[in-house]
Amino acid sequence: MPTQKSEQQTNYQEMLHKALEEGARQTVTELITGLHPAEIADVLEALPRELRPELWHELPDATRGEVLLEAHGQVRKHLIEASDKEELLAALDTLEMDELADLDAALPKSVVHAMKQGMDVDQRNRYEAVRSYPDDTAGGLMDLDAASVRADVNLKAVLRYLRRLRGREGQLPEHLDSIMVVDDDYTYLGILRLSDVVSLDSEMLVSEAMTTGVPSIPVLTPATNVARLFEDRDLISAAVISDSGRLLGRITIDDVVDVMRKEAEHEVMSRAGLTKATDMFGPLIPSVSRRAIWLGVNLVNAFIAAWVIGLFEQSIDKMVALAILMPVVASMGGVAGNQTLTLVTRGIALGQIGRSNTRHLLFRELVLSMLNGILWALVVAFVVVLWFDNLQLGIVFGSALIINLLMGAMAGTLMPLALQRLGIDPALAGGVLLIATTDVVGFMSFLGLATLFLL
Amino acid sequence: MPTQKSEQQTNYQEMLHKALEEGARQTVTELITGLHPAEIADVLEALPRELRPELWHELPDATRGEVLLEAHGQVRKHLIEASDKEELLAALDTLEMDELADLDAALPKSVVHAMKQGMDVDQRNRYEAVRSYPDDTAGGLMDLDAASVRADVNLKAVLRYLRRLRGREGQLPEHLDSIMVVDDDYTYLGILRLSDVVSLDSEMLVSEAMTTGVPSIPVLTPATNVARLFEDRDLISAAVISDSGRLLGRITIDDVVDVMRKEAEHEVMSRAGLTKATDMFGPLIPSVSRRAIWLGVNLVNAFIAAWVIGLFEQSIDKMVALAILMPVVASMGGVAGNQTLTLVTRGIALGQIGRSNTRHLLFRELVLSMLNGILWALVVAFVVVLWFDNLQLGIVFGSALIINLLMGAMAGTLMPLALQRLGIDPALAGGVLLIATTDVVGFMSFLGLATLFLL
Missing domain, CATH: 1.10.357.20 (SLC41 divalent cation transporters, integral membrane domain)
Structure with a gap:
């Protein structure tokens, strides 16, 4: 059955391939419109090296940042090499601090320096906080935008808080299925599911409505163990906590899916002595x-x-x-x-x-x-x-x-x-x-x- | 780093192994208390064949059903063989109709017959609906409990609907991060995120608050394509629709994670001429x-x-x-x-x-x-x-x-x-x-x- 999609994709790749070779920019733009950054990264990976910059330069800045995040190791490196400093800074400008921390090892030093210059104090703190944990641990995976509430307020107050948060930030964190519950010291207590917020009596206290059985993840837990925990417990998101039990951030299932994909690739590729980031059209x-x-x-x-x-x-x-x-x-x-x-x-x-x-x-x-x-x-x-x-x-x-x-x-x-x-x-x-x-x-x-x- | 967990697990397995061999039922019960059904399935898989029924018979009925669902092919078969008809029916009684449809190929005919006898009309319809799609398609993966609302009501009405649904069913569907929006004919229109329900003005209409860009999945889409779509688009849940665009059900990320795991295993195992469901301690x-x-x-x-x-x-x-x-x-x-x-x-x-x-x-x-x-x-x-x-x-x-x-x-x-x-x-x-x-x-x-x- 996988044939079905492969064939669609193949036809698509062929049209794009042809348009790029002929320099038909209009057609290229039409073909990539509506693609998700991850899909564009896949398309770039399947293109021969010499055609990649052609497509790359057709992408808008906001998309380029996301595509860099989604691209595999060597493809990412290739795209970064194909860009000048200004292009890179414009692309990075659209990313979150924790996403930047994932990318910076691949960036030229001068770009990282200029990027840090452009941050305010709060941004730089968040950026350094994520950078301080190894990539293959819960700390390296986590997002810093965990919305949190105290246990002693009622659900009506939670709704007010969420409306205010949205008003301030313009949007809520991605994949928000639950809010973390903390005490005065920011110690993690449990989660409050949005499905409970919307379906329980709004006078109920957070401490009564929250779920406490959901595991929290110590910040240095290896990424593979995080993946297994999400898989076994069918989690969508989980809190990341410090040694002393304070809430540090949140891991969501989409980060974990990436870990799982990398693990699976690693197993297959390393048996043939290939690194997982091997690029079909690498140098x-x-x-x-x-x-x-x-x-x-x-x-x-x-x-x-x-x-x-x-x-x-x-x-x-x-x-x-x-x-x-x-x-x-x-x-x-x-x-x-x-x-x-x-x-x-x-x-x-x-x-x-x-x-x-x-x-x-x-x-x-x-x-x-x-x-x-x-x-x-x-x-x-x-x-x-x-x-x-x-x-x-x-x-x-x-x-x-x-x-x-x-x-x-x-x-x-x-x-x-x-x-x-x-x-x-x-x-x-x-x-x-x-x-x-x-x-x-x-x-x-x-x-x-x-x-x-x-x- | 994976060593860390392996060692913990290994010690755990050894304790359990010993307790089972000595028939120390009390210790066994203590050891498995608090484990998630998926973790119990892992533990069972790592046990030599002769010890599996010992542990299996210590589990409560409600857990057994879930463990059967989580266990790999041959282990599942082994557990079913180790149970009599009444035990199986008691275990199955705790499962949803779409979960039963996943299991029934492995069950003895007489158990399936007795199970169907126990269903009411609505249950039997749901059961047959899921069974009618091949396992490796979107239809085989989907849950039937997609909560849905019409586009022409306001968010306040949605909140009322969710409270009523919870009151009636005792709980909301698992992993409910969004509600499907449909028209009078049950044609799928888009999704309404719970994070929008809680953070937007409650007088707003569903048609204004809903998100329309999220892909819906035709019911016969191969499971591998569903997995790739979830991975590329960072989805948590998506609607499954019929050829004519009607809402049939919902696929959530935890079903997809299982597909991804099976795919990865299949690739590694089939290179050595092993089937993916190979049981380390199979007959x-x-x-x-x-x-x-x-x-x-x-x-x-x-x-x-x-x-x-x-x-x-x-x-x-x-x-x-x-x-x-x-x-x-x-x-x-x-x-x-x-x-x-x-x-x-x-x-x-x-x-x-x-x-x-x-x-x-x-x-x-x-x-x-x-x-x-x-x-x-x-x-x-x-x-x-x-x-x-x-x-x-x-x-x-x-x-x-x-x-x-x-x-x-x-x-x-x-x-x-x-x-x-x-x-x-x-x-x-x-x-x-x-x-x-x-x-x-x-x-x-x-x-x-x-x-x-x-x-």
Whole structure:
């Protein structure tokens, strides 16, 4: 079903592509009118590098700021490089302080400096407050515009407060589904849902109408844990509090959705040794060097496996069938191990694997591999007997297959757990180490058994 | 940083695990008190199979229904199997009609029958309405409890309506951040945000206060497109409409977050030939057979590669170094191709790749592979000269490496696009086909060049 949208998008991209190449500014403007900044960021990402500035310069200032916020790492960098200082300052002028804090690492120093010069004291304080927390924590995610009320007023007073707030600011904070309830010291007490404000008696006190069971989030909570909490509890917004329990800000679901998307991308991309911010049309040289490193790591692996094969040079010289069959044993171990690895890496990410169930899990994976090993060992032995008319070779081949599938299960279970304990991302390093193991064990077991029993 | 939560969870899991094994019911109850149903579902998933029913039977009926809703496919099935008909009916009794419609495919027929018997006409109509749309469409995701008002009343009347609704139902729909605005025919006109209801003048008409720019979602829109729309537009809720524009229901962000999680899992899991609902502690036999099929597909691949090697039996017989080095060429092509494949598969999923930029992308990937190929060809040629003291072998090896990296780039770009056009999921089939290609081309180019120039 995803085809449907892809096709629409593709046609759209093609029209835009053509209009940009022909310099048909009128058509370009028509095509992008009505698009949300996030959609424009997607469109920019799908354009080849040389066409991006063309579209970028057609956008109004107010849209450019939002597009920068929505664009992925390298695309954002590219757009910033394509703009001069005045353009950037005009684009940034439309953003909130906490949004600026998300962007500033990517901006040229002179632009950040000029931007700070333009802030008043209150703005600069808010800006520095958000900047002081790491990006991947609740503090880095939060908005500072949490509307708050005291517990000892009634709902009628809350309505008056909201009308005044709107009159002053021109609008209420985005995604306002609830107001934070605090005491005199600004200590967080609970939330007051707007749906309760509109449906309960207006004489009721906030302390009676508020909901207290909603979790509040300590400011240094890792972003991934924030995402899981929102997901598990079906939250729309939650309060961010300091160590002493004071209300600092508010996280809303749209920030969390971005975290979730980045996490999912990170998992898929890092398995192929790519960074999550990889740009399909990024500049060539950084792309070459990033991929070169990954290929280099895998080359070392491959040469270690080659060295293992080299140990059995004489055996292969005597029986060429060994060279023909050995990649089969290695690859089957890798495929089976990768299934276990994927399952275990996911379990770790979800916090579902710990000391109490590791043994269970390892045992189960070993049993699964044993059953699959026996099944496929019988099949391959049969094929080998047909092909090479050599029963002993078939038996050796089948046995090596079973050994390597068991190795795959063991490495796939224990390796991500060990990496996790060492503080290394299992999604990045697990696959490489697994294949190194199953290649070495695959070649070693097959060639070793053959040398022992066949020659 | 994710470690922090994992450790807490792990300790928790261990305590629970121990209490269940010892049959300490009191401790179990204490441990699960205060957990959200989604968290209980996570805990159940991390428990070995034999302990799951122990915990399940300790849960109150009202919680069980929610836990069933939150549990993943196979875990859900396991819990349903562990319950008798009366337990299930008691658990289901606490759920909404649209939630029941999500569950019923997993329930025994007799339970579904008894459940329907217990419904009144209105309930049965709502239940059948949701059931009539496929699960992976907007209709399958939507809630039926969209509160709606007419455009020609004022905000004071809206407040009265909401108080009445609450009085009648006991509560307002969950995550109510806005009310749908409809005309006399129930045609969708726009949304009325609660934040506007509370902050605008109560004499204002709904037609003046409502927001019309928010997209409404046709009922048969694929779930993945719904997720992308929510993500791009930062939506909290949106109206689901029929072909004729009538309001049918409402989708809220928490349903969408579930879709996003499932999508991300699907991508990671299907690359290893696992289904997204794979249960770490699922029953053995189905797990064996699912994995066996995947291993079988890969075995066919591996034997095709072995057959290619077999074509060069005589060459290997003359020069064993070929057998030692050939897996290096094959594996490097696979690693490089997998990077391209990952990038392109993601681009397809995001709708960023179409006819207009395929040629650009292919060209870029080929250039990247060429540069990396030259770099690593020089390195491996140097290693081979040191190892085997054979310059010609080094040159042949380096050339084969370049050929196979180019093949990897080409297959990694064109294969997922071709699969997509054929309606086959590139995440599932792409990797297998890619490795088959790079193995065959790797062995063929290296052994072929060696046969031509070295022997």
